[in-house]
Amino acid sequence: MTATATREETGHEAPSARQQAVLDAVLALLVEEGDQLTMDAVARRASCSKETLYKWFGDRDGLLTATVRWQASRVHAGRDAGGPLDAETLRERLLDFAVSWLDVIAGRTSVVLNRIAIAHAGSRKGNLGAIVLANGRLAIGARVKPVLEAGRAAGLLAFDDGETAFRTFFGLVGRDIQIRLLLGDALELDAAEIRRDAARAVDQFLALYGRARP
Amino acid sequence: MTATATREETGHEAPSARQQAVLDAVLALLVEEGDQLTMDAVARRASCSKETLYKWFGDRDGLLTATVRWQASRVHAGRDAGGPLDAETLRERLLDFAVSWLDVIAGRTSVVLNRIAIAHAGSRKGNLGAIVLANGRLAIGARVKPVLEAGRAAGLLAFDDGETAFRTFFGLVGRDIQIRLLLGDALELDAAEIRRDAARAVDQFLALYGRARP
DNA sequence: CCAGTACCGTACCGTACGGTACGCGGCTTC
DNA sequence: GAAGCCGCGTACCGTACGGTACGGTACTGG
Known part of the structure; x- marks a missing residue:
C-alpha cells in the first residue's frame, strides 16, 4: 500500500x-x-x-x-498574511502579487508549459489547458480578489465588481508580455525590470481604483 | 510570366x-x-x-x-484617417482600435492561428511566431502609437515613452482574454460586450494618461 | 494535330514515435 | 536462500503522416 x-x-x-x-x-x-x-x-x-x-x-x-x-x-508559494490593511500594506501586497506573477510568466518553464497546454487545447481533450488555467490565471485571481475586497472594506479602493477590478490589475501587470514570450519573442526580463514593471502596474491600478482617504 | x-x-x-x-x-x-x-x-x-x-x-x-x-x-482593415485631433476624436480612434483588436483576438481564426504559431515557436524555426507577432501585437502597436503621439502633440495626453503608454493600452484592452481563449476557456464575447470592454479600457487609459485641457 | 504544361487522384515510401513484450539484476519478505 | 516484485534496458510492433512518383485529363500555344 x-x-x-x-x-x-x-x-x-x-x-x-x-x-x-x-x-x-x-x-x-x-x-x-x-x-x-x-x-x-x-x-x-x-x-x-x-x-x-x-x-x-x-x-x-x-x-x-x-x-x-x-x-x-x-508555484503556490503565496503569502496570504491577513491582518489590518492600511494603504501601505495594500500597495505592498499588490506589488508582491505583481512581482511573483511576472516572475512566473517570464520563466522558461511557464512558457514551455503554457505552450504545451495551448497546443493541447487545440486538439481535443482540454484537460491541460484547463489545468494550466486553473493554476495560473484563476489561482492568482482567487488570491488577489480577497485582497481587493479587503481594500474596499477598508475604504482604500472603490469598485463595483471585484472580478472586473482584478482583470484590470491582471492586464496592467501582464500587458503584452505573456503573448510575446509564447510567440517566441526574445524579451529578456531581469529582476530589476520586473520590479519596475510591477511597481508601475500597481501605481496605475491604484490611480484607477484607489480612493483618497475619505 | x-x-x-x-x-x-x-x-x-x-x-x-x-x-x-x-x-x-x-x-x-x-x-x-x-x-x-x-x-x-x-x-x-x-x-x-x-x-x-x-x-x-x-x-x-x-x-x-x-x-x-x-x-x-x-485583417489590415485599419482606418488611419489623419486630421486634427480633439479629445473626442482621440477617444473615438482609440475606441476603434480597441474594438477591432478585441474582434480579432476573440475570433476562432485568430485563436487557432495563434495556437499553431505558439506551438511552432516551441520547436525550432520561430518563423510562424515571429510572423504572427509582427502582424498582431506589433502591427497594432505601429498603428496606435502615432495616434498617441498625435494626442500628446495636441496636449491631450501626457507620457514620456510612447511604447510604454501603448503597452498599457494593450494590457487594459486585452487583459486576460487572449490567454484564456488560447487555453481553451469558453468565454463567449458578443459584440455588445466587446464594445463595453473597449469603452472601459479607453476610459481607463484616458484616466491614466489623459491631461485635463490645459 | 501535336508538344508542353498544369494539376488532379491515387498509390506508394520512409520514418518517427506511441505503445507493448520480454529478459535480467537487485530489492524485500518469509 | 528461494520466491516474488519493481523497475531498468532493449528490442519490437503498428500506424499516422510528411513527402514523392506516376498515370490520366484538360487547356494552351504553335
Whole structure:
C-alpha cells in the first residue's frame, strides 16, 4: 500500500520521490529541447524504462498532465498574511502579487508549459489547458480578489465588481508580455525590470481604483 | 510570366485565386478540426493534389506560413484617417482600435492561428511566431502609437515613452482574454460586450494618461 | 494535330514515435 | 536462500503522416 498507492484510480495523488524525479526530467527536457518531447527521450533522460512510464502515468497525456500538476504544486508559494490593511500594506501586497506573477510568466518553464497546454487545447481533450488555467490565471485571481475586497472594506479602493477590478490589475501587470514570450519573442526580463514593471502596474491600478482617504 | 510568377524565389508574392482557395481551406480545416491538420486532409478539402501543395508551398511549414500571411493580409482593415485631433476624436480612434483588436483576438481564426504559431515557436524555426507577432501585437502597436503621439502633440495626453503608454493600452484592452481563449476557456464575447470592454479600457487609459485641457 | 504544361487522384515510401513484450539484476519478505 | 516484485534496458510492433512518383485529363500555344 505504499508504492502502488500512488498510481490509484484518479491518478491525482502526490507523486513518489522517484516519480518526481521523472517529472523533473520531463520539465528539463521540455525547457531544453522545446516541445518535441518523446517518451523515449524521457525514459533515457530519467534513466527509467518506457514501460515504467506507461505503468505510472498511463499514456503520454497522463505524463504531461502529471508534469503540469507537479509544476503547479511548487508555484503556490503565496503569502496570504491577513491582518489590518492600511494603504501601505495594500500597495505592498499588490506589488508582491505583481512581482511573483511576472516572475512566473517570464520563466522558461511557464512558457514551455503554457505552450504545451495551448497546443493541447487545440486538439481535443482540454484537460491541460484547463489545468494550466486553473493554476495560473484563476489561482492568482482567487488570491488577489480577497485582497481587493479587503481594500474596499477598508475604504482604500472603490469598485463595483471585484472580478472586473482584478482583470484590470491582471492586464496592467501582464500587458503584452505573456503573448510575446509564447510567440517566441526574445524579451529578456531581469529582476530589476520586473520590479519596475510591477511597481508601475500597481501605481496605475491604484490611480484607477484607489480612493483618497475619505 | 503570369501563373508561375506567383511561386517565385521568396514565396512572398500574393497567392493566386486558386491558391487563396487552398489557404481558405486550410483555415476552415484549422477552425473545424483543431490543429491536427494533415496534408492529406488539406488536399482532400481543397480538391487538389498533395503534389500541387508541395509544389506551391514547399512543405508543411510553408503552407502554414502562407496561411498565416494570407489571414494577416485580410485583417489590415485599419482606418488611419489623419486630421486634427480633439479629445473626442482621440477617444473615438482609440475606441476603434480597441474594438477591432478585441474582434480579432476573440475570433476562432485568430485563436487557432495563434495556437499553431505558439506551438511552432516551441520547436525550432520561430518563423510562424515571429510572423504572427509582427502582424498582431506589433502591427497594432505601429498603428496606435502615432495616434498617441498625435494626442500628446495636441496636449491631450501626457507620457514620456510612447511604447510604454501603448503597452498599457494593450494590457487594459486585452487583459486576460487572449490567454484564456488560447487555453481553451469558453468565454463567449458578443459584440455588445466587446464594445463595453473597449469603452472601459479607453476610459481607463484616458484616466491614466489623459491631461485635463490645459 | 501535336508538344508542353498544369494539376488532379491515387498509390506508394520512409520514418518517427506511441505503445507493448520480454529478459535480467537487485530489492524485500518469509 | 528461494520466491516474488519493481523497475531498468532493449528490442519490437503498428500506424499516422510528411513527402514523392506516376498515370490520366484538360487547356494552351504553335
